[in-house]
Amino acid sequence: MPQSSRLATDIAALLRRERGARQLTQQQLADRAGTSQSAVARIERGDRVPGIPLVERLFAALGLQIAVTAEELDSHPDARMDALAARSLDDRIDELGLDQLLNRLGDLPHLLTGSTAALLQGAPVPADAVEIAVRWGDSARFTAWLEAAYGQRWNARWREFGGLYPAPEEPGEHYWSTRYGKIRAQMCDELPEAIEVRHGNRSYRVVPLVTVELTDPQAADLLRRHRQRSAEGSPSAAGPVARTPQ
CATH class of the missing domain: 3.30.460 (Beta Polymerase; domain 2)
Incomplete structure (x- = not known):
């Protein structure tokens, strides 16, 4: 079953959530970060891993920075299910x-x-x-x-x-x-x-x-x-x- 990169999926979900929490449109975020609305849309779809500099600019425009952690290989599905169960x-x-x-x-x-x-x-x-x-x-x-x-x-x-x-x-x-x-x-x-x-x-x-x-x-x-x-x-x-x- 085809899937996009796990990292791309995580970044996509995180960006959608944080942008939505600030009630910004994709265009408004793009303007703040100096990029295009289509670039924001591609990242939020999670089809592929975006470039790190652009990701950093987008989260900086939201007043945030990305924190990267490592975890056991099999723990990611469990973490996703736990997060879904809480929603x-x-x-x-x-x-x-x-x-x-x-x-x-x-x-x-x-x-x-x-x-x-x-x-x-x-x-x-x-x-x-x-x-x-x-x-x-x-x-x-x-x-x-x-x-x-x-x-x-x-x-x-x-x-x-x-x-x-x-x-x-x-x-x-x-x-x-x-x-x-x-x-x-x-x-x-x-x-x-x-x-x-x-x-x-x-x-x-x-x-x-x-x-x-x-x-x-x-x-x-x-x-x-x-x-x-x-x-x-x-x-x-x-x-x-x-x-x-x-």
Whole structure:
């Protein structure tokens, strides 16, 4: 499963959080740091590790500096799950951009699966894209939606989005970046059985957790880790932070 660099993901989340806390737009932060809004947007998407001088300028413009720490190799997923468990489901849904993307999907038949389905059922597993199941029979409709949403397919060779045809039938991983956020699709002959999860004023059709564990090895491993650590009462691991210069 393709993923951006862990460091890029951490920096992206940290910058979004600190910028949002100061109620600044990307353009306002860019003006303060002497860069472009598009550069800020790229960093906040977390697609690749940005240059250190630019990162330092951006955080300096927020009155902060980056503090780098080292940790055990396996501790990062645990720290992310601990951080997610401490946040409300509303916050996790908003950060993923789930509702916005689902609104744009319109009447395309789909189910939520993978880590997205697990998240909606209360599991604090990291989700870096909205994960859906789509029937091969709806592939043409899905392709048309991707093209209208300026979808760029993940290119494993270049480790970035773009340079491949978006249609699911074409070679490549079923992972796209769109104007509404990132989306990962499980293409199938028929949609799996689903349950309905209600949160706030919205209902979501999701694959049950037991099915997620049987069909998504990465999500299954994270769920097992979370249950084991919850039983052991393990403390949260420390992660990268932004600090106010002394």
